[in-house]
Amino acid sequence: MGVFCEQILLVACLQRHPLPLIFESPQMPQQIADHLTQTVTEWRLRLQELSQDQVRDKPSAARWSISEVVGHLVDSACNNHQRFIRAQFLPALTFPRYEQNEWVAAAAWQTMDWQTIVNLWASYNLMMAHLMRQIPDEQLSTPCTITPYEACDLRFLVTDYLDHLRHHLQKIDERLANAR
Ligand code: NI
Numbered sequence: 001m002g003v004f005c006e007q008i009l010l011v012a013c014l015q016r017h018p019l020p021l022i023f024e025s026p027q028m029p030q031q032i033a034d035h036l037t038q039t040v041t042e043w044r045l046r047l048q049e050l051s052q053d054q055v056r057d058k059p060s061a062a063r064w065s066i067s068e069v070v071g072h073l074v075d076s077a078c079n080n081h082q083r084f085i086r087a088q089f090l091p092a093l094t095f096p097r098y099e100q101n102e103w104v105a106a107a108a109w110q111t112m113d114w115q116t117i118v119n120l121w122a123s124y125n126l127m128m129a130h131l132m133r134q135i136p137d138e139q140l141s142t143p144c145t146i147t148p149y150e151a152c153d154l155r156f157l158v159t160d161y162l163d164h165l166r167h168h169l170q171k172i173d174e175r176l177a178n179a180r
């Protein structure tokens with residue numbers, strides 16, 4: 001997953017939905033924040049129980065360990081924190097994508113204390129949920145361009161943030177199931 005995802009969903013969805021984005025059933029940030037809070041609450045304990053061997057195992061040199069995947073989710077929170085805030089006081093946001101493999105390597109998530117990563121991931125996401133709930137409705141249509149991708153809007157970025165997080169947790173779930 002380290003090979004093909006910086007917001008793999010962002011890319012895929014932006015290709016499916018050129019501007020203007022049309023959502024068949026738009027979710028409000030409050031709903032997404034509730035989902036996020038529930039997901040973090042469920043996964044925090046589960047992640048805390050994993051051993052160091054489990055979280056540092058790399059299936060191959062090119063793939064991330066669970067420690068690196070959760071670290072990547074902190075990187076995602078960090079970048080999206082910037083996007084969600086900046087988009088609220090600019091007429092249109094232009095912000096760079098993040099080079100996911102470089103971020104994971106530079107942060108050295110593989111060697112950081114696992115419980116510290118989990119607690120950071122959980123706390124950061126509870127803050128993100130809190131932040132989402134404060135976004136005024138009228139700001140959700142702020143145009144956002146995450147270079148080099150096509151333009152979307154803030155509502156899409158908020159929706160995609162949760163989708164991306166759940167995508168990686170699903171992959172962790174499958175990895176743990178296969179290891180049993
Ligand atoms: Ni990702």
